Amino acid sequence: MPDFSTPAIMLRSIDHGDYDLIIKFLTLKQGKVTVIAKYAKKSKKRFSGILELFSVLELVYKTGRGKGLYLLKEASLKEPFMKIRGDIKKTAYASYWTEIINQWLEEGTRQESIYYLFRHVLQALDSGRIPEEALSILFQIRFMKISGFSPNLSLCSTCGIEIDSMEGNSILFDLAKGGIVCKGCASYPSGRLYLSRGTIKQLEWVGSGDIKKAERIRFTSPAIKESLVFLEAFVPYHLGREPRSLSFLRKIR
Ligand SMILES: [Zn+2]
Structure with a gap:
């Protein structure tokens, strides 16, 4: 089998016996993949000590060994994002995003826009500009x-x-329906959240168009609070379970 090379972001690492690590990456070219890094646990020198969470690496791995487990041959560091791992709050956010990606994506399905989105937010998190x-x-x-x-x-x-024909400033959001609901249609009390019109407008802005323009939006602090409560209910609802990193994030926030 030929060697395959691609940029990748490290999502997760698990010990495998005394010597090896099994690592999940989000790669640019093959989506989520699992590789085995032989002797990486035993010897930091084997991969120059660069196999760290959230780092962007250039990987070379051998495809086709078993089903979905590839053999890591080389790794070189592109972006270390050291400021993320050195800061507990930044680490908590990066862990939450990582867990969403790891839970959501199918192994081996190319997802370029998710790769670029993830790299973009990690860069911004590391630089502290937002x-x-x-x-x-x-x-x-x-x-x-x-x-x-x-x-x-x-x-x-x-x-x-x-929405413009709905009454009031507070709009009901129904998790099961995946959208807002007018007062006339709101009938049962479970899975309800409220969003103000201002927050809805900001969410629509930040979710569309060029990402560099979107990141310049300055949220008001009530809109930040409301958006986080909303998204941290909406995303786990679709994920089918609450990410473990979310409770840690809430604790330190
Ligand atoms: Zn309605």
Whole structure:
């Protein structure tokens, strides 16, 4: 089998016996892949000590060994993102995004836009140019959009009337329906969240168009709070379970 080379972001590493590591990467060319790094646990020198979470690496691996487990041959460091791993809050956010990606994506399916989105938010998190909370909003809303689960924030999910024809400033969001619901259609009390019109507008902005323009949006602090509560319920609802890293994130925030 030929060697395969691709940029990749490290998602997860598990010890395998006394010598090896089994590592999950989000690669640019093959989506999520699992590789075995022989002797990487025993000797840091084997891969120059660069196999660290969230780092962007250039990998060379041998494909076709068993089903979906590739043999890592070489790794070189492209972006270390040291400031993320040196900061507990940044690490908590990066871990949450990583867990969403790891849980959501199928092994071996190329997902270029998710790779670029993830690399973009990690770069911004490392540089500190945007507050962590705003980045997490940007990541979650865009991730859901790329995955085809964009929340419906413009029409009532039941009767289809437009948000502008709805009453009040607080709009009901129904998790099971994946969208907003007008007062007339709101009938049962479970899975309900409220979003103000201002927050909805900001969410729509940040979820669409050029990412560099979107990241310049300055959220008001009530909008940040409301958006995080909303997205951290909406994403796990579609994921089918609550990411473990989310409870840690809530604790330290
Ligand atoms: Zn309605």
